[in-house]
Amino acid sequence: MSGQTPEDAFAHPGIERDVLTSWEDFMSGNGSRGQIVRAAINQSWRRCRQSDVDYRLDQAPTPMNEDRLQRLLDKRSRLAQAGASTMALARDYMRETGTVMVLTDIDGIVLRLEGDTTVALRDAVEKTHLLPGSTWSEGICGTNAIGTALQTGQSIQVHATEHFCAGIQRWTCSAAVIRDPIDGAIMGAIDISGLSVSYARQALALAVSAAARIEAHLFQLELDARYRFLDRCLWILPASDRHHTVLFDSAGRAFKANGEMSQIMRDLGAPQGQSAFPQLGGNDRRPSNARPPWIRAEWLRPVVHQGEYLGTVMVAPKSAASRRLAPARGDINAFANIIHRSAKMAGAVETCRRVATTSAPVLLLGETGVGKEIFAQGVHAASPRCDRPFVVVNCGCASRELLASELFGYVDGAFTGARRGGAAGKIEAASGGTLFLDEIGELPLDLQPMLLRVLESGEISRIGETTVRKVDFRLIAATNRDLRAEVDAQRFRKDLFYRLAVVPVVIPPLRERSEDVPDLVDHFVTQARLRYGLGDRRFAAETLALLARHDWPGNVRELRNLVESLMLTSGGEEITPSDLPNMVRPMKLSCESEPGLSLAEASERDLIARTLKSSGGNVTATAAALGLAKSTVYAKLRRYRIRPNLSSADQSGRSEEF
Template sequence: MPFSYCGVLIPRISDESVVASAWERFLQDKPLDREGVRKVVLASWQRCRSEAVDPTKHSAPGAAAERVRQLQRLNGELCDAARPALEYLRDILRECGTLIMLCDRGGTVLQLNGEARVRSVGEEINLATGGCWNEEVIGTNAIGTAIVTGAAVQIHANEHFCLDVKRWTCAAAPILDPFDRSLLGVVDVSGVKETLHGHTLGLVVAAAKHIECELGRLDVARHERLLTRAIDNFVRYASDYLVLLDSRGRIVRTNGNAQAARDTYDLQLLQQVGNQVPGLDLALSEVDRCCQRPEWVRPEWLHPVKDHEGILGTMLVIPLGAANRRTAVSLPKAMATPAGDDAFGDIIGESEILMATKARARRVAALDLPVLLLGETGAGKELFARALHRAGHRTAGPFIAVNCGALTRELLASELFGYAEGAFTGARRGGLPGKFEQADGGTLFLDEIGEMPLDMQPHLLRVLQDGVVVRLGDTRERCVSVRLITATNRDLQKEVTAGRFRQDLYHRLCVVNLQLPALRERPGDIEIIVDHFNKKMARKYGCEPKLLDPAVMQAFLSYSWPGNIRELQNVFEVMFALSEGSIIDTSLLPPPIAQAGTNSPTISTSTPVPPSFGCLKEMERQAILDAIANAHGNMSMAARTLGISRSTLYVKLAAIRAQPCGSSVGV
């Protein structure tokens, strides 16, 4: 009967004698004419033969105690993250007579738990702390085979390559870096062959995933701290090419003109996020780092990024200042924009809180980083998103906006990622590119990101991590480069806690956040905004701007505007369109706003009060009322007539309303 590969994951006790016979024939280089040897085992045997592994080898080689301590220090984070999972395995398998082990990426045992009796038996073959169980030195075994294949595996009894190991059974699963999916280590459960159980493989796989999740959580928290500490450097060195690396030397973020850096210094940069730059792993000794560091990395370019807990990573600053001085086009758009062409000029207001928000937005615009806009509905999130795009490096590219809360799950998926021809009934012939593809080279604005369905969030996360999009119904990967700006009026941290939003996606989106003020937090801007809308509506309806009854402005100032600027614009346009003459009066106010206005006094100018020269306060009061009346309620004109600022005028009006001196002010 011809030999057949057996591809089952779990070894079978019934195959033990068959495997023993096949192993003997394999060593004698005879044809294998019996069934029962699994594909993963035979492939390992063949590797052992090519590496000339001695099948009579008694035990695995061991590392010296000092070397073991060094490996434990180098893998300290892995050991810490694995401890809860290993303790959980120990509790479950306490009565099973097994050893629970954590190994590094080279197969050396870093930690070991188990009963004294089993440990003693394991030490006979150096299945102990410091033992090296790489396939190349001790043949087929779960630890070494998992390292080679990058997959979980269970090896039982005669499936081992070396004779003295055949009395054991073991199951192991690789632990992969959650950031770049490289191998970090292996978790293994081993025992004498009588302890074989099919569930053991599932337990080690679950333990490995638990360790990866814990490492991912630590990575996200550390990268968030790293980005927070490094954000000022992105602004400070905005004209240079920056590479931000974490403590292991992995690229977390890049910013600036990579082509200019290559041309200026003849560099071959590792630009892909997740790539590791040799010699920048802070776990290595300074001597090792210097030896491994590429020649193109100049020491003066390296800047440590620290916080109160120590060094978080490294900022690699490749200076391009001289090149930028020669060619102004390389300057960040936020710096190169002429004063009269302010990208944030459409955002109306002069309040201190708005000016501070715009100043921060200008600094953020120069950075090619994801931005999360936080604010209430109608606070102007899309206006800020467009301004960030115009002031950024990608102003020549498209600006594409998508409201995640306005589409069903299916429509949102096809809108974002596109679809292939025949992906679903009614799909357009030839397929359709999604918004990510349409925004390539520019900015994609995802409004109401908190409304995105939970099951769609991993797909968005993959695009952000890998920079590739796969259309619905297609297998082809399309590379995209977009700057992502998101917005929400939800508290995403609470959504994460409630399990409605992925924590890893939240940290990807919230590299930089921008809190937009509500309209009620800047009441001094209301008159300027209304004046802007007045001129805008006049152009729209083909007429002159209209005058406002002072009581209308008072009502506007008294109302809380839960819908913010959007609500103010809608209310004002309706009042403008419905007003028959040149004056907008209180009869046009919506009831909630009119009700708010009744809590403030109204100004009546029907009967002018003659000035009393014996009372300065009365003279000031009357001058203010006359100025407002002569200006037909235009507070800016009244303030100019009086020679005071609008804010001073409103303060004085408030004092008049609080202590009326005559019949012209009533409540």
């Protein structure tokens, strides 16, 4: 109902007799009196009379049987799921309030009811048929909060004699509509009802708040469904240079395409003047055969996972003219710099190669030093955006204020020290190309919704300005953190995580692909020769074997630095195990047998020996690892007769330890 103000939605108790007199005048054909009856109620009465609603009704129609109700709940499963937590709160907190909370679908059919279970109210609820499976639309039960809210799309209270049907005039109710958070379509209503003596003005505010809560849950469910849909359909998407691809969600709404949707529609022969793709699916969120004639059935492929319909993929061939305008494909050798032969690494490379031609966000997961930026560069180089900017932002190397200005830019005078004339941010700089957000797990929590808004809307505002700028970029993010754990700890937004993790790629640490070490060493040797003008120098086979057995906590970056250091400092043409630092060269420990040790003592001796070995003979590090005082470790080394076997050079360097 257009023009309604919030105040118009509230009933005015205390004038029930005057409203009843006005209702009697209305029913006799004399019209209602003056301004006593609110416009919303008066208009509803007129609709009820036009629909021939029986004013003598004292209850809704008999509720549907359990089988039909279950089928309806299956059909409205997303609404019921989104409302579950809100209805559970009503069950826990509305006891002995004289009211119940009612969830209905768009047709006014009650899906669930929770609240006061006292005998008096329960009897009234059952007598009036305010029960799951009953219908409370305005066209059937006359003016009531549920039906009138659904009819007008507005929140409303209907109190006592404002009801059109005489037998329901002892009730008071407050209802708000629940809208689809994607397109705003009405999906149902939430209602607070009780006998008229329970009237409370704030009941309408509670209904509005509950509707907003349910809509927020619906939005999250829709996001989750779309992310699952993208995850399932990503691998069936063809290259964009020969096909148009459009993704439709489970309600049949087009939400993603590999080009401008208006251009795709024109290319496929849509009628002139049609501005948006038609909706393919029905309200029950099942695949639908309904489609316009210019969309062929063979182009459509529903995506179903574990019995749930997630959406539909449309893949249509491009016309010859469209193919001539398509952007060039990326470099087929884009991942050549990733040296590998292990199966784990090959799987990560192949995943990135397959998604590179799409616009899907990629989340690179791995420890520090595994080469996440090299993977990001490979995805960019293999994408249709390969000739556009590749912009890198490290989210963990700047303060919150500096990072905000670096990402989003700012206008003149936005803050003290701002450059005259302002500056564009890295997001704008990446428009048309790829934005690589390294260490995304370090992004401050208050900046995360700002980034999410950019990703969802494709729009950005610089700090200090109100104008909106369009941006179009491919996002690649990387982190060495466990983002799921960060989400659980509420240090990272769940919605942003799902937006980033469309394609998660785990890059294995070097210790899990030791077979790659010799090839990596050869690669770094060649690089060092060219960079520093060095002569031929090679690693002995036993040296490579030792490197392959090392844990490499710093991963490929640590290996590269070590190779460069050895190339620059070793004297001979061949780098042998004696050239390796102690932290890489395995240390031999001598543990003299000590008769009479108990099982616990023998276990302690072995633990200390292993820890000392892994610490390179450093007692301070060993003590820290074991959580013991250094003096205690010295005492136990003497007690168990543990001594490192080091060369004379090594012994001189560790004289302070032993």
